[in-house]
Amino acid sequence: MGDDRARLNLKSLARHLDLSITTVSRALRNGPEVRKETIERVQKAAAELGYVRDVGGLTLRTGLSYSICVLMSAVPPDDIADTGSVGLLQGVHEVAQAAGYAVTAVPLAPGADPIDALKTIIDGRRADGLIFDHTLPMDPRVRFLLERDFPFVTFGRTELFTPHAWFDIDDEDATYRASQHLLASGYRRICLINPPAEFMFSQYRLRGYRKALTEAGIDIDPRLILDLDLTARRTRASVKDLMLQESPPDAFICVNDITSLGMMTGLRDIGLDPADFGFCASTTTRLIEYVEPTPVSFYFPLQEAGRRLTRLMLRRLEGETDITHLQELATAEMHVPTRR
Amino acid sequence: MGDDRARLNLKSLARHLDLSITTVSRALRNGPEVRKETIERVQKAAAELGYVRDVGGLTLRTGLSYSICVLMSAVPPDDIADTGSVGLLQGVHEVAQAAGYAVTAVPLAPGADPIDALKTIIDGRRADGLIFDHTLPMDPRVRFLLERDFPFVTFGRTELFTPHAWFDIDDEDATYRASQHLLASGYRRICLINPPAEFMFSQYRLRGYRKALTEAGIDIDPRLILDLDLTARRTRASVKDLMLQESPPDAFICVNDITSLGMMTGLRDIGLDPADFGFCASTTTRLIEYVEPTPVSFYFPLQEAGRRLTRLMLRRLEGETDITHLQELATAEMHVPTRR
DNA sequence: TCTTCGATCAATATCGATTTTGATGAGCCT
DNA sequence: AGGCTCATCAAAATCGATATTGATCGAAGA
Numbered sequence: 001m002g003d004d005r006a007r008l009n010l011k012s013l014a015r016h017l018d019l020s021i022t023t024v025s026r027a028l029r030n031g032p033e034v035r036k037e038t039i040e041r042v043q044k045a046a047a048e049l050g051y052v053r054d055v056g057g058l059t060l061r062t063g064l065s066y067s068i069c070v071l072m073s074a075v076p077p078d079d080i081a082d083t084g085s086v087g088l089l090q091g092v093h094e095v096a097q098a099a100g101y102a103v104t105a106v107p108l109a110p111g112a113d114p115i116d117a118l119k120t121i122i123d124g125r126r127a128d129g130l131i132f133d134h135t136l137p138m139d140p141r142v143r144f145l146l147e148r149d150f151p152f153v154t155f156g157r158t159e160l161f162t163p164h165a166w167f168d169i170d171d172e173d174a175t176y177r178a179s180q181h182l183l184a185s186g187y188r189r190i191c192l193i194n195p196p197a198e199f200m201f202s203q204y205r206l207r208g209y210r211k212a213l214t215e216a217g218i219d220i221d222p223r224l225i226l227d228l229d230l231t232a233r234r235t236r237a238s239v240k241d242l243m244l245q246e247s248p249p250d251a252f253i254c255v256n257d258i259t260s261l262g263m264m265t266g267l268r269d270i271g272l273d274p275a276d277f278g279f280c281a282s283t284t285t286r287l288i289e290y291v292e293p294t295p296v297s298f299y300f301p302l303q304e305a306g307r308r309l310t311r312l313m314l315r316r317l318e319g320e321t322d323i324t325h326l327q328e329l330a331t332a333e334m335h336v337p338t339r340r
Numbered sequence: 341m342g343d344d345r346a347r348l349n350l351k352s353l354a355r356h357l358d359l360s361i362t363t364v365s366r367a368l369r370n371g372p373e374v375r376k377e378t379i380e381r382v383q384k385a386a387a388e389l390g391y392v393r394d395v396g397g398l399t400l401r402t403g404l405s406y407s408i409c410v411l412m413s414a415v416p417p418d419d420i421a422d423t424g425s426v427g428l429l430q431g432v433h434e435v436a437q438a439a440g441y442a443v444t445a446v447p448l449a450p451g452a453d454p455i456d457a458l459k460t461i462i463d464g465r466r467a468d469g470l471i472f473d474h475t476l477p478m479d480p481r482v483r484f485l486l487e488r489d490f491p492f493v494t495f496g497r498t499e500l501f502t503p504h505a506w507f508d509i510d511d512e513d514a515t516y517r518a519s520q521h522l523l524a525s526g527y528r529r530i531c532l533i534n535p536p537a538e539f540m541f542s543q544y545r546l547r548g549y550r551k552a553l554t555e556a557g558i559d560i561d562p563r564l565i566l567d568l569d570l571t572a573r574r575t576r577a578s579v580k581d582l583m584l585q586e587s588p589p590d591a592f593i594c595v596n597d598i599t600s601l602g603m604m605t606g607l608r609d610i611g612l613d614p615a616d617f618g619f620c621a622s623t624t625t626r627l628i629e630y631v632e633p634t635p636v637s638f639y640f641p642l643q644e645a646g647r648r649l650t651r652l653m654l655r656r657l658e659g660e661t662d663i664t665h666l667q668e669l670a671t672a673e674m675h676v677p678t679r680r
Numbered sequence: 681t682c683t684t685c686g687a688t689c690a691a692t693a694t695c696g697a698t699t700t701t702g703a704t705g706a707g708c709c710t
Numbered sequence: 711a712g713g714c715t716c717a718t719c720a721a722a723a724t725c726g727a728t729a730t731t732g733a734t735c736g737a738a739g740a
Contacts (some may be wrong), residue, residue: 397726
């Protein structure tokens with residue numbers, strides 16, 4: 001192709017088309033002031049020549065970067081804490097791409113201040129909107145963004161008074177159904193393996209568990225509620241510990257794929273067979289389909305979560321002002337493994 | 341803090357400090373024309389007021405965005421193909437951050453043209469450098485970037501004549517040692533579960549396997565070499581298939597954590613016990629420590645790969661011109677599971 | 681005393697896209 | 711012919727950071 005020495009920008013594109021910069025700029029954005037045929041001609045030429053608009057220029061002028069940023073939670077080194085985050089990212093990408101937005105992911109270093117990361121993104125004008133997970137009841141990130149009036153959607157709810165956009169999986173429902181399922185199978189000492197108590201979804205999970213047990217007339221034993229970080233290693237150690245104490249559990253409800261693995265390995269470490277225990281897990285990947293025994297799982301794929309989060313984000317960016325329309329709760333699907 | 345109505349930019353920062361824009365701009369970059377005390381004063385004020393430089397303005401003027409972009413390979417929906425990519429991202433972030441670079445991750449949609457993605461990033465000036473994996477012998481992305489003279493580091497080698505920066509794990513060595521280990525344990529029909537044959541690392545893995553078998557005087561049976569996509573589902577099905585044919589394998593060498601799971605589940609599907617087979621795997625996470633039986637693994641953490649890739653990238657961006665200094669091969673560490 | 685140097689200044693240009701302003705011509709209606 | 715709309719124009723301003731130029735001013739050196 002004609003590879004001129006000069007960079008391909010609006011100016012050279014306009015010259016090439018024998019149109020004014022104004023018209024080309026408008027035509028590329030389907031401006032109503034431009035004739036349909038001209039729009040077509042301009043867009044065709046732009047595609048053929050491979051014109052890509054310079055984000056620098058665009059951002060500087062408009063303050064928009066046409067990109068959505070996903071904050072990725074930190075992973076402890078040398079342990080597994082996460083699977084499928086790329087799935088989430090891809091779900092985001094899928095929807096964002098179609099709307100002309102690029103996707104950016106910023107990993108957070110463990111222990112780093114998330115607000116600093118937000119500042120860099122917002123003040124540096126690196127993104128038009130933010131998506132992040134693991135919300136806290138009084139999430140400082142949410143507060144900060146509300147104060148700055150910067151568009152965001154959280155994966156998870158908060159307890160803040162000011163409403164904001166969120167998408168969430170109904171964890172209360174999942175642990176409620178999981179508990180009921182285990183109770184119906186005759187288990188009475190059900191261990192809830194939960195994320196750190198400060199996370200919102202930890203509290204919802206506890207609520208569903210309590211509700212089911214209370215309805216069944218069973219006392220809650222606080223020793224059976226483990227608030228752990230979301231790593232396999234920690235879960236493994238804690239489960240081992242728990243099993244060696246008095247009146248150990250006979251069933252487990254795990255918060256995700258990875259803690260499920262950790263729990264099972266913890267049991268095996270002390271000579272116990274996971275198959276002898278009741279076992280339910282919330283999952284966002286199909287990982288547990290590949291381990292033995294396969295638990296009853298409550299599945300909501302991260303990729304779909306990414307899509308939903310992004311649809312909400314796009315509506316927010318397009319100016320939806322009624323925030324309550326940007327809140328969405330999804331129910332996990334129950335998967336019962338087929339006996340082999 | 342003093343939240344003026346005006347945005348905090350160089351101009352307002354300069355006014356606040358009673359210095360000229362020129363001096364502030366230089367001071368922020370430790371320019372040699374500025375007194376040490378002034379530099380300190382400027383940087384202190386910038387930190388206090390939370391000044392973040394606008395990427396738009398910077399990019400527009402200098403062409404630099406101070407960000408490094410990682411291309412993330414596509415994940416097939418509703419299957420597991422990947423763990424630990426966030427680890428890689430975090431390794432990249434860790435090193436990049438310290439050098440003042442932001443990190444961006446762009447997921448590729450399955451089936452999308454990667455060159456389009458590259459164009460958007462390069463022509464849109466969205467990043468200063470690119471990192472990506474799963475190289476092909478004549479990788480079109482590498483060719484494209486070489487032609488454009490855009491900085492990049494690949495995770496994996498190529499067979500292109502023009503040298504380029506890469507980091508790679510020595511897969512040939514890993515499969516060679518794995519094969520030797522299995523042979524020494526008496527296994528004779530070793531199945532190599534490989535990624536698609538077009539990937540460079542597939543070829544290296546095959547080479548190590550061939551070498552060990554040939555040295556042991558064992559004929560290569562092409563039916564024992566499976567070139568599969570990197571998903572658990574596909575591996576599971578293919579292993580099942582293979583086991584039902586004549587003279588099935590007695591041992592497996594898996595390309596990663598996920599195909600290991602798929603393989604084991606495939607065996608279980610038809611009533612076989614994975615523990616009865618020889619089993620080695622290359623891994624980039626500790627996932628397989630949590631499954632039974634735990635294979636002998638050849639481990640190189642993705643997070644460390646991310647760090648190394650980024651160090652090479654930074655040296656490239658700082659102007660290292662001798663590309664052969666930007667090529668690095670790492671050896672995976674052998675982990676033998678402790679018997680329980 | 682004259683020169684040089686170091687640290688700073690103000691003013692201006694530049695990067696690319698968008699936006700505004702006011703103008704121009706062509707075609708249409710009355 | 712006069713008025714109007716539509717599609718387009720050229721020119722200039724703007725966003726924020728950097729780079730360049732030539733000037734200033736005090737202190738140090740010859």
